[in-house]
Amino acid sequence: MSSSDDRALVLNPILCDGRGLCQEAAPDLIELDEWGYPLMRGGGLRIRLSRDDEQQARAAVQSCPKLALHMER
Amino acid sequence: MNRLMLATGPTLEEHVKPYGPLPPTDGRAKDQPGRLIDEIEKSGLRGRGGGWFPTHVKFRAVVDSSAGRSRISRTRRPVLIANGMEGEPASSKDAVLLAASPHLILDGMEAAATTIGATEAFLAIHRGSPVIEGVQRALAERPSGPVAITLVTPPARYVASEESALSNWVGEGRALPVHPDRPFQRGAAGRPTLVQNVETLAHLALIARHGGEWFASVGDPAAPGTTLVSVGGAVATPGVIEVPTGTPVRELLERAGGATAPVLGVLTGGYGGSWMSADAALAANWDPSSLQAGGGTIGASILWAVGGDVCPLQEMDAVVEWMAGESAGQCGPCMFGLPSLSDDLHAVAVAPADDLALKRLDTRLGLVAGRGGCKHPDGVARFVATGLETFSEETALHAEGSCSSASTTPLLLPVPSARDHFADPDGRDFR
Numbered sequence: 001m002s003s004s005d006d007r008a009l010v011l012n013p014i015l016c017d018g019r020g021l022c023q024e025a026a027p028d029l030i031e032l033d034e035w036g037y038p039l040m041r042g043g044g045l046r047i048r049l050s051r052d053d054e055q056q057a058r059a060a061v062q063s064c065p066k067l068a069l070h071m072e073r
Numbered sequence: 074m075n076r077l078m079l080a081t082g083p084t085l086e087e088h089v090k091p092y093g094p095l096p097p098t099d100g101r102a103k104d105q106p107g108r109l110i111d112e113i114e115k116s117g118l119r120g121r122g123g124g125w126f127p128t129h130v131k132f133r134a135v136v137d138s139s140a141g142r143s144r145i146s147r148t149r150r151p152v153l154i155a156n157g158m159e160g161e162p163a164s165s166k167d168a169v170l171l172a173a174s175p176h177l178i179l180d181g182m183e184a185a186a187t188t189i190g191a192t193e194a195f196l197a198i199h200r201g202s203p204v205i206e207g208v209q210r211a212l213a214e215r216p217s218g219p220v221a222i223t224l225v226t227p228p229a230r231y232v233a234s235e236e237s238a239l240s241n242w243v244g245e246g247r248a249l250p251v252h253p254d255r256p257f258q259r260g261a262a263g264r265p266t267l268v269q270n271v272e273t274l275a276h277l278a279l280i281a282r283h284g285g286e287w288f289a290s291v292g293d294p295a296a297p298g299t300t301l302v303s304v305g306g307a308v309a310t311p312g313v314i315e316v317p318t319g320t321p322v323r324e325l326l327e328r329a330g331g332a333t334a335p336v337l338g339v340l341t342g343g344y345g346g347s348w349m350s351a352d353a354a355l356a357a358n359w360d361p362s363s364l365q366a367g368g369g370t371i372g373a374s375i376l377w378a379v380g381g382d383v384c385p386l387q388e389m390d391a392v393v394e395w396m397a398g399e400s401a402g403q404c405g406p407c408m409f410g411l412p413s414l415s416d417d418l419h420a421v422a423v424a425p426a427d428d429l430a431l432k433r434l435d436t437r438l439g440l441v442a443g444r445g446g447c448k449h450p451d452g453v454a455r456f457v458a459t460g461l462e463t464f465s466e467e468t469a470l471h472a473e474g475s476c477s478s479a480s481t482t483p484l485l486l487p488v489p490s491a492r493d494h495f496a497d498p499d500g501r502d503f504r
């Protein structure tokens with residue numbers, strides 16, 4: 001089994017249109033920037049997930065109407 | 074040192090005279106690239122399009138992602154794209170090479186395509202480029218070989234030459250980055266796509282003739298060979314020169330006739346590159362690691378000296394306004410972040426400067442890099458951040474309400490007119 005720290009939440013900024021539903025679903029992982037687009041924890045496009053993060057990460061993926069978020073590994 | 078432009082003219086006959094014919098290249102065998110890959114690896118060739126990425130690694134990645142079957146299916150057969158778009162306005166090396174040595178580039182395309190098992194290759198030159206006609210003539214006089222080479226002319230937009238945008242243009246007709254996968258996995262029409270700069274392919278044509286050891290016999294061992302450099306700005310004879318990598322920047326400026334005015338700062342790598350102080354630049358050599366150690370970027374191999382009666386902040390302002398307009402408008406941090414950076418920089422470039430804008434820039438610079446679908450915003454952020462650092466004295470002057478230059482000074486850095494896009498309405502739409 002893969003250890004949970006290999007898992008990541010990944011944003012495709014080309015698909016994202018910044019309505020921010022993901023931030024409500026995963027407030028510990030995602031903030032919104034001044035233009036209303038998701039700022040991923042730690043910067044960049046990918047958040048490495050600890051076991052505690054997984055539930056919010058999954059909620060964020062499910063909340064996104066543009067399918068701009070996905071989980072990796 | 075001249076390796077790339079030995080031909081006395083652009084015809085096939087004038088090409089074959091100094092270089093000899095391209096030796097036959099081994100094709101790809103199932104999951105293995107052709108044998109030329111070993112020479113490419115030995116040569117240490119790194120891509121000349123801006124990223125300086127090891128070429129052999131990309132070749133293998135393309136072959137790997139189309140492998141795994143006894144026969145390569147048509148839909149997974151790799152594609153080669155030669156990137157002759159030259160999106161950086163201060164660059165002219167690719168156009169000079171395309172005009173002087175079109176057959177060397179075409180030889181390189183043939184050898185590269187054969188090595189990865191591609192039978193189709195595309196040479197991309199931006200729409201409206203003056204070198205198109207010469208390339209058409211060169212293509213017409215070549216005997217047909219195992220690789221079908223097609224000339225394509227995507228719109229002259231800055232991000233159209235980014236590799237996933239280019240792959241997308243060849244596949245679907247829109248020069249926009251569309252997919253986070255790298256093109257070597259999913260490029261033109263979903264096929265594994267190898268994108269290489271035209272200069273990279275010209276070097277490859279020489280490696281096919283003389284081998285990897287010959288290639289690596291000159292230049293910096295970590296990024297060997299020769300490289301073309303576009304030298305411009307406050308120098309007596311701006312133009313393109315070929316030098317071994319590792320050549321001192323001081324020597325490059327001398328070869329361009331020397332500075333015509335005290336140099337205030339030097340732009341390295343292009344508008345997606347970095348500013349350096351004159352002192353830092355003069356202490357560096359023209360190779361990726363030496364430039365990086367001095368705060369520069371080799372990027373698209375542009376060296377631009379800013380000097381004389383110009384305000385570097387106003388120069389930067391004009392460039393960033395143009396770069397913000399070149400956003401493909403897909404990603405929030407790019408389509409909103411870059412115009413915000415541009416507005417802030419403008420407020421700093423006019424005197425008296427708005428010191429709140431300077432503070433905002435500090436925060437916003439950290440908000441755009443690494444958050445786009447391509448590296449366009451990263452390049453703009455680097456350009457602004459290194460410029461503010463290099464020209465901190467000028468920034469301080471502006472804060473006090475003065476400027477070291479007369480405000481009527483014409484711009485030195487080339488900024489394509491927005492009208493170029495309106496003249497090409499299709500190009501505005503990235504089609």
Ligand SMILES: Cc1cc2nc3c(=O)[nH]c(=O)nc-3n(C[C@H](O)[C@H](O)[C@H](O)COP(=O)(O)O)c2cc1C
Pocket residue numbers: 119120121122123124125126156157158159160161231232234235236237268269270271273274447448449
């Ligand atoms: C915004 C942007 C613009 C680019 N423009 C060019 C270009 O005009 N020509 C080019 O060869 N590479 C350009 N690149 C780099 C390409 O994406 C790609 O890395 C390169 O063509 C690969 O060739 P190489 O490995 O031979 O350097 C650009 C990259 C970005 C992010």
Ligand code: SF4
Pocket residue numbers: 011015016017018019020021022023036037038063064065066067068069
């Ligand atoms: S929910 Fe999706 S589209 Fe909306 S901001 Fe988040 S990632 Fe972007």
Ligand code: SF4
Pocket residue numbers: 014232250399400401402403404407408444445446447448449450
């Ligand atoms: S970062 Fe900018 S230029 Fe790159 S894909 Fe996104 S919107 Fe287009």
